[in-house]
Amino acid sequence: MTELASFQAETRQWLEDNCPESMRQPFRSESEWCWGGRNFEFISEDQRIWMQRMGEKGWTVPTWPREYGGGGLSKDEAKILAKEMRSLRCRKPLESFGISMLGPALMKFGNEEQKLEHLPKIARGEIRWCQGYSEPNAGSDLASLATKAEDQGDHYLVNGSKIWTSYADQADWIFCLVRTDTSVKHDGISFLLFDMESEGVSTSPIRLISGSSPFCETYFENVKVPKENMMGELNKGWTIAKYLLTHEREMISSIGESFASMSPSQSALSTIGTDSEGRLANSALRRDCAQMEIDGMAFFLSLERGKDEAKAGQGMGAVSSMFKYYGTELNKRRMELQLAIDGADAMVWQDDPKVPALWLRSKANSIEGGTSEVQLNIISKRVLGLPDK
């Protein structure tokens, strides 16, 4: 306990000394997030310094091993770091698909050269990654993907296209599912890593109903990818893809966590007011707020329980699908409720980060990273053991 206590004191001191003042307030919108990468335009020098300092310390990825650019912290130490960052209101120094998605998969399936090459750059925010999964004809049925990689002796030749590639237009590298065998479905998929500056790669942003364009269509025309850039074995990419998806789901359900903790009732009190007995003036809305807050609380506690069980080696199993499903559905409900609270005010068109844009954006939560229906399929089969046929 004393060791943890001294770690806590040192951590606090270090954060006090190194976190710039302007990085100690909540994000006002997603546009203030720091993504890093070769072409990232920092919103301020403070933002750059904060990412750099945390990256050098390995605290952008506190529990990753030191040799891969991580902080080498134990789970308990990482918990303390997170707590201290919360109490100083430090912003998350780096938002990254490399950290939340590729990193864990690379750690598990990559070879030593690949780990040493890519993980430290992810940790320091030097390379920004995007995910090449969905294709125009491979959505929920992801394994039907057709982008092909042909063996050309010393390299693979990649042709095809991806869709819903988040921030492909701003990413430096892509981790990409490709077809390396057309005679089989799941067992003909491989996992490639390549530079988005490679010749033959182009991107085109897709404008969404929310007005923003976080997703792209990504085209590959005779892209040459060195053979050593294959992660894992040839035709064994689907296993990696599934593993990585569990991390993506956790990331998406954590969006639900942040919104679920917001209090709709406080917002409703300010727009709708109270009756003579101090109750929220609209009793139907009052009930919706109570139900929403209780479900938010139950979801948040379940995330906590999931972490505690994982730590104790108990594990609920297929939890990522449950949290993905419930968290995103909850978030959609939360946004619908916010519309009910704001009324016609929410109908005034406003871009990110205002309510209408967030509401519209939330509709994608239960589609991306595997739809709600796909998650329910997974729970049915893997947890409940319901048969296929």
Next chain:
Amino acid sequence: MALILNEEQQMLKEAASGFLQDKAPIAQLRELRDSEDERGYKENVWKEMVDMGWAGIAIPEEYGGVGYGYTGLGIVLEEVGKNLSASPINASVLAAASVILKAGTEEQKTQLLPALAGGELSISLALEEKGQHKTADFATTAKSNGEDYVLSGEKRFVADAATADKLIVAASTEKGTQLFLVDAARKGVATETVTMIDSRNSARIQFNDVDLAASDRLGNDEDASAALSDAVDIINAGVSAELLGISIRAFEMTVDYLKERKQFDAVIGTFQGLQHRAAHLFCEIELGKSMVLKTLQAIDSGDPGMSLLASATKAKMCEVAQLATNEGIQMHGGIGMTDEYDLGFYIKRARSLEHSFGDRNYHLDRFAALSAY
């Protein structure tokens, strides 16, 4: 505190599960119902529960209990829910002992709790007067008569009154709401057994000018509504744990049935229309588990946010148990409607528990009120 059971609690859970499946399974409740048993539970089973320390499971050691806390009692109640085991554990251990702990004087606790823990004494809580739950403004009155009181009124839905030695009666007095310990055999106390949907013992009790002494009052001579409300929060946590057990078992039965029943030349569990509903129900039950455990832990650690948690958990568990039992019957089809099949016992007990100590609407309303909106 981590939201998991520790080793000791895990062992308790396994022991409770094994014992109840063996000694107090659902078949026993069916038998008690069919034989119109006056007691409503098996005395020898209850005695064994007492011998295992369950009657004093949440009672602190200083008062003769075993000090496993409400987390311990909740664990047992979850298993009780799974097996629909009939016993006075709800009435005497969860309800009465909690009220005494919260409202009793030191002397009363020292006197009553060891007897409850040892199973020598049974007490039932006489609280409700109407179909809707209340913790104040009772029509039952205890009028001062010098140092003494005269108790009059009618209480309903008194669980396990048939075997209760004493009753804790909530009544309106000059001081507000006060609680009285009344011998069940006292002159002026008229108990009428009422058959309830869940086949558990319940009574309507008339108090016809029952003379009480000041020493029959639970607690000091002051308004006891806050203490009663705290106790009811605890009771609701325990009721939620039982509802959780019911939901889990009803769901297990349903999933088993989906794997076995064939229609259209296929096991019905292959149909996506049923798979998705089952998967959704799984998620809701998992959320319920987190709420129940958190609330039980909050009681044991003296968390000031316990009331809010208790109402949130009860509201959630009413919702989950309704979904689990309703979906259970629907997915079973006709067989779920038959008395011969056990599922009906689960939906009946679930509804009965939902409507004790405040249903979902009551607790949604209270949650909002406690959250100042």
